[in-house]
Amino acid sequence: MPSLCETCQHLREMVTPKRSRFLLCQLSQTKPDYPRYPPQPVVRCGGYKCADQTESTPAS
Numbered sequence: 596m597p598s599l600c601e602t603c604q605h606l607r608e609m610v611t612p613k614r615s616r617f618l619l620c621q622l623s624q625t626k627p628d629y630p631r632y633p634p635q636p637v638v639r640c641g642g643y644k645c646a647d648q649t650e651s652t653p654a655s
């Protein structure tokens with residue numbers, strides 16, 4: 596089952612030298628309700644934000 600974390604802006608992938616893979620939720624750094632390493636797969640999450648959404652920057 597795919598996890599929401601895989602496509603979330605808040606995800607930071609951690610890979611150890613032995614190729615173990617951990618999914619770190621960076622939202623946990625500012626919101627203690629979110630676990631640092633959420634149990635996978637995450638199928639519902641109030642903090643989810645799609646990584647494909649690019650923020651527009653104002654033209655100068």
Ligand code: SF4
Pocket residue numbers: 599600603604605606619620621622629633637640641642643644
């Ligand atoms: S905010 Fe939710 S979906 Fe996004 S990385 Fe954290 S736990 Fe995963």
